[in-house]
Amino acid sequence: MRAAVVGGGIIGLSIAAELLRRGADVTVYDPAPEGTEGAWHVAAGMLAPAGESVFEFPQLERLLAASNELWPAFAASLGDVGYDDAGTLGVALTADDVTEMAREWKHQGLSPLTGSQLRELAPSLSPRVRAGVFAPTERQVDPRRVVRALRGMLGGRTVNRFVSDVSEVEADVVVVAAGCGTAGLTGLPIRPVKGQVLRLRGEPGLLRHVIDGAADGRHVYLVPRADGEVVVGATQEERTDSTPTAGGVHDLLRAALDLVPGLAEHELAEVTVGHRPGTPDNAPVLGTLRDNVVVAAGHHRNGILLAPITARLIADLVLTGKTDPIIDDFTPGRFGCA
Amino acid sequence: MRAAVVGGGIIGLSIAAELLRRGADVTVYDPAPEGTEGAWHVAAGMLAPAGESVFEFPQLERLLAASNELWPAFAASLGDVGYDDAGTLGVALTADDVTEMAREWKHQGLSPLTGSQLRELAPSLSPRVRAGVFAPTERQVDPRRVVRALRGMLGGRTVNRFVSDVSEVEADVVVVAAGCGTAGLTGLPIRPVKGQVLRLRGEPGLLRHVIDGAADGRHVYLVPRADGEVVVGATQEERTDSTPTAGGVHDLLRAALDLVPGLAEHELAEVTVGHRPGTPDNAPVLGTLRDNVVVAAGHHRNGILLAPITARLIADLVLTGKTDPIIDDFTPGRFGCA
Numbered sequence: 001m002r003a004a005v006v007g008g009g010i011i012g013l014s015i016a017a018e019l020l021r022r023g024a025d026v027t028v029y030d031p032a033p034e035g036t037e038g039a040w041h042v043a044a045g046m047l048a049p050a051g052e053s054v055f056e057f058p059q060l061e062r063l064l065a066a067s068n069e070l071w072p073a074f075a076a077s078l079g080d081v082g083y084d085d086a087g088t089l090g091v092a093l094t095a096d097d098v099t100e101m102a103r104e105w106k107h108q109g110l111s112p113l114t115g116s117q118l119r120e121l122a123p124s125l126s127p128r129v130r131a132g133v134f135a136p137t138e139r140q141v142d143p144r145r146v147v148r149a150l151r152g153m154l155g156g157r158t159v160n161r162f163v164s165d166v167s168e169v170e171a172d173v174v175v176v177a178a179g180c181g182t183a184g185l186t187g188l189p190i191r192p193v194k195g196q197v198l199r200l201r202g203e204p205g206l207l208r209h210v211i212d213g214a215a216d217g218r219h220v221y222l223v224p225r226a227d228g229e230v231v232v233g234a235t236q237e238e239r240t241d242s243t244p245t246a247g248g249v250h251d252l253l254r255a256a257l258d259l260v261p262g263l264a265e266h267e268l269a270e271v272t273v274g275h276r277p278g279t280p281d282n283a284p285v286l287g288t289l290r291d292n293v294v295v296a297a298g299h300h301r302n303g304i305l306l307a308p309i310t311a312r313l314i315a316d317l318v319l320t321g322k323t324d325p326i327i328d329d330f331t332p333g334r335f336g337c338a
Numbered sequence: 339m340r341a342a343v344v345g346g347g348i349i350g351l352s353i354a355a356e357l358l359r360r361g362a363d364v365t366v367y368d369p370a371p372e373g374t375e376g377a378w379h380v381a382a383g384m385l386a387p388a389g390e391s392v393f394e395f396p397q398l399e400r401l402l403a404a405s406n407e408l409w410p411a412f413a414a415s416l417g418d419v420g421y422d423d424a425g426t427l428g429v430a431l432t433a434d435d436v437t438e439m440a441r442e443w444k445h446q447g448l449s450p451l452t453g454s455q456l457r458e459l460a461p462s463l464s465p466r467v468r469a470g471v472f473a474p475t476e477r478q479v480d481p482r483r484v485v486r487a488l489r490g491m492l493g494g495r496t497v498n499r500f501v502s503d504v505s506e507v508e509a510d511v512v513v514v515a516a517g518c519g520t521a522g523l524t525g526l527p528i529r530p531v532k533g534q535v536l537r538l539r540g541e542p543g544l545l546r547h548v549i550d551g552a553a554d555g556r557h558v559y560l561v562p563r564a565d566g567e568v569v570v571g572a573t574q575e576e577r578t579d580s581t582p583t584a585g586g587v588h589d590l591l592r593a594a595l596d597l598v599p600g601l602a603e604h605e606l607a608e609v610t611v612g613h614r615p616g617t618p619d620n621a622p623v624l625g626t627l628r629d630n631v632v633v634a635a636g637h638h639r640n641g642i643l644l645a646p647i648t649a650r651l652i653a654d655l656v657l658t659g660k661t662d663p664i665i666d667d668f669t670p671g672r673f674g675c676a
Contacts, residue, residue: 200584246538247602250591253584264585271606 003318004029004171006163006185007178009038010143010307011296013150014074015175018311020154022319028154029169031162039179039303040143042197042274044223044231046210047071047139047305048088050108057283059329064302066326067309068137074308075141078149082142082225088210089122091132093258097214098131105133124206124262132213140210140223143304166293173318175294179277182297188285189335190298192275194237196248198256202266204228213259220255222263230266232256236276236301244271276300280335286313287331294318295332341656342367342509344501344523345516347376348481348645349634351488352412353513356649358492360657366492367507369500377517377641378481380535380612382561382569384548385409385477385643386426388446395621397667402640404664405647406475412646413479416487420480420563426548427460429470431596435552436469443471462544462600470551478548478561481642504631511656513632517615520635526623527673528636530613532575534586538594540604542566551597558593560601568604570594574614574639582609614638618673624651625669632656633670 001024005016008030019026049064075083090105092098105112110133118132119125151158166174166185176185183190207224214220223231235248249271256263279285279298284306289295296314299306316323339362343354346368357364387402413421428443430436443450448471456470457463489496504512504523514523521528545562552558561569573586587609594601617623617636622644627633634652637644647664654661 198584243605245602246536246591246595246604246606249606250588250595250602253588254592257584257588264583264588266584267581268584268587268609271609 001025001173001319002171003173003175004169005175005177006166006169007176007181008033008158009177009179010040010147010150010303011179011299011310012175012177013147013154014307014311015177015296015314016157017150017153018315019318020157022315024319026157027171028158029161029163030158031160033151033158033160038147039274039276040147042195042272043143043304044197044221044233045082045141045143045304046088046212046221046223047141048212049137049305050104050135057281060283063309063326063330064305067306070308070312071139071141078146081145081149083139084141084226085139086209087134087136088138088212089118089132089134091118091125091129091211091213091259093126093128093130093213093215095130096217101214108133108135110135122207122209122211124260125211126259126261129259138210138212141304142225146304146307173292173294175296175314175318176289177296179297180275182277182295186289186295186332188295188297188332189280190277190285192240193278193300194239194241195234195274195276196244196252197234197272197274198232198249198252198268199270199272200230200232200263200266201269202228202230202263206230206262207260211259213255215255215258218251218255220252220259222256222260229269230263240275242273244273276303284310284330285332285335286310286327287333288317289332339363339511339657340509341511341513342507343513343515344504344507345514345519346371346496347515347517348378348485348488348641349517349637349648350513350515351485351492352645352649353515353634353652354495355488355491356653357656358495360653362657364495365509366496367499367501368496369498371489371496371498376485377612377614378485380533380610381481381642382535382559382571383420383479383481383642384426384550384559384561385479386550387475387643388442388473395619398621401647401664401668402643405644408646408650409477409479416484419483419487421477422479422564423477424547425472425474426476426550427456427470427472429456429463429467429549429551429597431464431466431468431551431553433468434555439552446471446473448473460545460547460549462598463549464597464599467597476548476550479642480563484642484645511630511632513634513652513656514627515634517635518613520615520633524627524633524670526633526635526670527618528615528623530578531616531638532577532579533572533612533614534582534590535569535571535610535612536587536590536606537608537610538568538570538601538604539607540566540568540601544568544600545598549597551593553593553596556589556593558590558597560594560598567607568601578613580611582611614641622648622668623670623673624648624665625671626655627670
């Protein structure tokens with residue numbers, strides 16, 4: 001079986017690695033195989049299976065949860081990629097923020113914690129934080145290290161080439177996993193959703209858990225790495241440009257500092273802009289598009305979390321033509337394009 | 339007359355250019371003659387002769403005003419360096435900010451303007467801005483273009499060399515104009531005062547005047563260039579590190595966006611950190627240090643504004659041994675070092 005994967009981001013690479021593991025002859029096509037163009041480069045790597053998107057598209061929740069269960073083994077297969085299971089603290093600053101967040105927390109079935117209980121777990125939280133939860137199954141990983149590991153596993157199987165037409169690619173099956181570029185290749189309604197993300201750097205130890213919070217109406221997450229880096233994300237803008245803006249950076253810093261004032265002395269080390277591949281229902285597109293073309297794209301804010309299950313489902317499809325029925329809600333057909 | 343200038347920042351170069359113009363054989367020593375290490379690279383270039391420092395050291399006001407009068411001719415001699423005489427709007431957001439700023443405005447003898455009057459002059463000012471003044475003699479210049487022009491004028495007269503001991507330098511007179519580096523060369527009490535400065539970029543036309551304001555207790559200035567760049571400065575921290583911090587960038591963005599909300603969509607194009615050379619009284623050190631050594635350093639926040647008068651006074655001293663008595667308040671002797 002000769003399989004081609006168009007797109008060398010975290011989804012394409014995860015699929016290619018799984019195909020390789022199962023014995024396929026796989027080639028990855030990407031115009032910048034060593035580059036940092038993908039959404040993965042910007043992504044914080046929060047593995048949050050119960051985010052807001054489950055209200056938009058309820059079937060997504062099952063998929064997210066299933067992929068979350070695959071993550072420990074997937075991470076172990078990659079070596080040290082910063083997989084960290086300290087868990088996430090959901091926090092809220094004002095009474096309005098509590099109301100806003102409580103919907104998610106209730107949906108997750110988590111017990112509410114007071115501000116003091118939260119600060120016992122995370123002493124650097126602001127005294128203004130008034131309520132929250134502890135979500136032990138919401139973990140984190142470093143997407144840049146994941147991609148580096150996957151690239152290493154795929155060795156010389158990556159071709160530096162921009163594919164503009166799927167029919168150019170010679171293979172038994174072609175998997176289109178080109179993120180936002182999937183729209184041009186397939187006609188599927190995938191749009192870029194701009195996100196601005198900051199990386200702060202300081203002494204390790206200020207935070208142990210991921211912080212997923214609301215601060216005066218703004219949603220923000222803080223993902224602390226073991227080396228002292230803290231990723232702060234993210235804006236969500238229906239825009240195609242790649243410009244970090246004064247307003248976007250301000251909003252992220254304001255919310256981050258309101259929740260964890262001690263971050264003020266951290267270095268502002270990176271300001272990055274990425275584009276999530278969004279679909280009309282913001283759930284991914286997974287399945288057969290036509291004869292020998294399979295698509296795996298449109299993962300929006302869940303690309304890192306969904307990488308392992310996407311790899312498994314798509315490898316099944318490519319190698320056997322069928323897979324777990326969990327995929328049925330995510331077919332390209334739901335947009336009338338297949 | 340062979341003159342040597344140690345330091346190729348805006349002060350050293352201005353002095354060297356003046357010496358050259360008056361016929362001296364001048365050499366500039368700098369370890370990075372094409373570099374961007376100097377405070378000038380970070381400075382916004384606001385030419386504000388009546389800033390807060392006049393309360394700290396009243397004699398400084400005369401020096402600042404005298405240099406401000408030299409600027410039009412100095413700028414003209416350099417070509418197009420972004421010298422712009424649209425003037426400055428002093429603005430205040432809250433009642434407390436008005437109280438704080440009113441002291442300076444009163445000292446300058448400027449007539450108060452209402453928020454509406456200010457917005458007629460600058461429609462992009464926030465509706466929350468409640469009072470201010472128009473200061474027509476507070477102008478701006480682009481320090482990076484000034485340094486580029488001065489470097490061009492000095493051509494091959496710059497030597498790429500770090501001077502660690504003034505006695506190494508062979509010349510009839512040595513001028514030490516090494517900014518913060520002057521401390522190590524002379525023993526003078528000059529300390530680095532960290533400043534973080536942002537450069538935003540967008541469509542030109544949002545602002546015409548320099549905005550010098552107070553926003554909820556934070557002083558901020560916005561210096562708009564003709565090409566759409568807006569320089570936002572500056573923090574003032576008694577620190578020696580060169581790290582842009584989350585807190586510093588946040589504070590500048592917050593104040594800038596409070597005063598001019600339309601900046602939110604501007605690109606955050608640059609975050610820079612510089613060190614102003616400060617003295618115990620935050621006024622410059624100008625004069626003869628010993629036999630054939632003259633010093634011109636410690637200009638703190640006024641290096642750009644004071645460049646032309648410093649050049650004139652120091653060139654007088656080097657070439658004739660005497661100069662205008664306005665220099666008498668700024669001798670190194672006031673710190674007991676000469």
